Amino acid sequence: MPTISPSIALIGLGPRGVSTLERLVAHFNVVENPPQEFHLHLIDDAQHGGGRIWDTTQTKALCMNTFAHGMTLFSEPGATVDAPVVEGPTIYEWVRLHLGHEEEVTRAKRDYVTQHPLNDALWERFSREELEQMRPESYPLRALYGYYLVWFYESVLADIPEWVTVHSHKARATSIEEADNYDIITLDNGETVEASATIAVTGWQNQGLAAQEKWIKETLDTHPGLNWIRANNPIEQDVSSIKDNENVLSRGLGMGFFDILILTTQERGGQFVEDPDAAGGLRYIATGKEPTYYASSRRGYPFMPQSDDGGLPPAAEIPRLKKVVAELSDRKGRRSIDYDVEVWPAVLRDAYHAYVKTLARVEPQALKADLDTIVQAIDDAEVDASVVFNGVSAMDEVIEKYTTKRFSLLRWMHLLPANFDNTQELTAYVMQRLEEDLRDAEQGQDSPVRAALWSLGFSRKPSQVLGAEGRYTVESRHHMFDKAIALAQLACSGPPIFRTRQLMALVEAGVVKFIGGYPLLDTDRTTGEWTMSSPYSGGVRYRGTTLFDAWVHKPDIRKMPVDSFMKDLVEKKRVVAFSDIAEDGTELPTASVAQHPQSRRVLDAEGHEDPRLHMVGIPAHAQYPDTTISPPLPGTDSWFIQEADKAATSAFNITLGVNKMNQAV
Known part of the structure; x- marks a missing residue:
């Protein structure tokens, strides 16, 4: 059987791609008996590190909607990863180190930067005055994040051991062929790459015309x-x-x-x-x-505008949802959880609890009873998921009975409740609502409304993780789950x-x-x-x-992709759609590529793992809803880094197996 030297091809070098690279290198650096020959192919026609979206040359007019101190590509102590943890600075800390404020950064992160020195590239486009204005809660420019990504990428490359030969390809992968025990990847510059394991991190892609x-x-x-x-x-x-x-x-x-x-x-x-x-x-x-x-x-x-909390937003308490997640996390199998009945009541009650708790703190005279009584009434109130379409929620009645306020999350689920005769009338109404949104956002943690919405937004990740792998019934996922996630995005991802x-x-x-x-x-x-x-x-x-x-298409495997690489995979049936299961047992193909939950290797029509091909990130958005969230937040053990680590671990183990096979030959 023909063999090749152990080799890994990594396709896509934006944030997820370079995070996957970092996880691979973390594995490389603990190998006790490395192979005599090993090749690592890095493939992307866009800027290696920044990718297309975070290209460092883009205009400085565009900013992110994520906090400067709320972004990192580094793993952290306690993270759910197999490769060793490597600590490094958030983008805010990285900027502060550029400015010479070493005392603000922990020793472990300073040590990493000492070993991976900063360069002068940032000063080509940013002045000291601009960078000094950045606070932990600032929204960095996208070009600035691009510089951070490029530095991260170059730092990871510097850590690659000598026994690994790196091949950087500024080209686009167009097709992939299986050849015995390896892949042959064709690039748009005519080159071919041979790989004993392939990791595709293809990100956002244009679809065929709807x-x-x-x-x-x-x-x-x-x-x-x-x-x-x-x-x-x-x-x-x-x-x-x-x-x-x-x-x-x-x-x-x-x-x-x-x-x-x-x-x-x-x-x-x-x-x-x-x-x-x-x-x-x-x-x-x-x-x-x-x-x-x-x-x-x-x-x-x-x-809606994000809240001005005067610093990084604190974690929402969400005690009921945490309890539900703890109780249901071990439940396995498709359709094993009804979101409407088993999860949504906890999410809703947590949001109303956050509202009254904040109201009690900032406007105690608005309460007609003590806080414990109101919270108990919230827990006793019936939650009917059908109320999102009409009627008054029992939670709304609790607020009206026990406070001098009127509050209903339904108001944000039905933002345009009335029909208007023309754009002038509608625009006037939207402006009135935007003024209210702005006032609440400016109040930050002192706004009961924002507290409720933030609780809902903070519930998004644990709810998504709980329902991954098709565990929610398809009916409840398309009912309250989709509505809750959409409202969370409206309120907290703006x-x-x-x-x-x-x-x-x-x-x-x-x-x-x-x-x-x-x-x-x-x-x-x-x-x-x-x-x-x-x-x-x-x-x-x-x-x-x-x-x-004004949007970006989510990849949809059910439509023939425009991207030649993904089109090739679909046509060869090397990837198939992950399916939900309807109440009558009918399989309902989703937009996602089916993957194994641990290895992130793609699955075939019979559910067997591909021997070499892994996919990371956005193409799995229906099977793993949290994979569209980027960049990862520090202290959250993010799926972003977890899935990069899973794919890196699997690819690394495959190549070690190839090495052992070659030694036997």
Whole structure:
């Protein structure tokens, strides 16, 4: 049987890829009897370390929605990993070390940086004044995070032992063939790579055209004067194609939307200035050439600003959910947990408990009974998951009975409760709600509303981990679980406060107008323009010459991928979809690649592990919902690092097996 030297191919070198590399190197450095020859192939056509999204050359106008001291790629003591833990700085600590503030960083992390010196690359784009302004709770620029990633990547490379030969390929993997006991990977530069184990960390990828996107493409063919900016990473979208004074129909009100606003206003010469009389405290000084955005999304409401806690947000208490997770974590098998009945009541009660506990602290006169009595009433209240569609929650009745306040999470599940006659009326309503969101966010930990929403947001990860591997019934997952996760993302994964203020200033300047939820896209038969309407704004058809999709497609194995590497895997049936199981036993294929939970090797149609191929991260988002969360938070034993470690451990063990086989031959 033909053999090759032990070798690993790592495809994809963004954050997850370099984290996987770090876990591999941690294994390499404890090998007692290394092979005489070992090859490590690192493959990515984007910047090695930063990847496409965090490329260091991107504009400094774009920021992250994660805290500076809440991001690390390093494992930590007590982490659930097989390879040895390697401690290093968060991005905030890394910046402080650049500035010479060593006393603020622990000895173990300082020692790592001593062994892996900082370089001067950061100073090429950032001044000392800029970096000194960063606080632990600041939102770093994406380009800055890119520099951190590149330093991390180069530091990991420096730790690779001499017996490992590294091959860096600035190219894209296009196909993969099985050859006896190894893979042959073809790159877009014509090279081939042989690997006894392969780890694919492919991240976000464009999908094939969906049905409506095919119609959009056909419309462009017959109306060449129209423009479509397809869903993608914002720095890869053709923002320059948006013309001055153009009407833009926009779908999506998350980070991509906030990004495009900044790139076509402030980045084109517009200015935001402080103005205490403005709704959000900012006023926009226009250039007179701004596009006008008619903005919509399925929800029809922008992601809410993150809370200003005056520091890193504390962990939510969520005592009931913790108890439920402890009780149900050992329950195995598909459809073994009903989220609606067994998990949602704990999540909901924890959120209302957080509300009244904060209210008791900041406004004790608002309580009509002692806190213990109210908490007991919350625990005694019946939780009916169907109430999310109509009616009044029993929890809401507890708040109304025992306090002088009115509060209901249903208000955030139905953000646009009324239909309006036009965009002017709807926009006025959204602005009123945004002012409320802003006030609550500014109050931080002193806002009972934010306390409830933060409890819900903090419940997201343990809820997702509990239901991984299809343990939730598909019916409950598509009912309350999806709604709870969506609300948690709306409330706790939104933009920094200053982005919401900027949005409000752009609304007041007439740059942004809201259409509402579930937009209907069409074309005007007379003018040939795009049109968009929503029942939330009276069904009025608003016209534009550019259609902008402000989101990123999640990989979906059920559709034929555009990416040639993933397409090759699907066509060869080397990967198959992970399936949910319906109540009647029917298998329901999901968008995810099926994987083994421990090794992260892909599975075939019979459920057998692939002998070599691993996948890490986003392609498994349905089987492992927490894999879309990036970057990892310190102190959380994140799945981000756990899954990187699992794949690295499996690939490492495979290559050791190849080495033993070669020695036997």
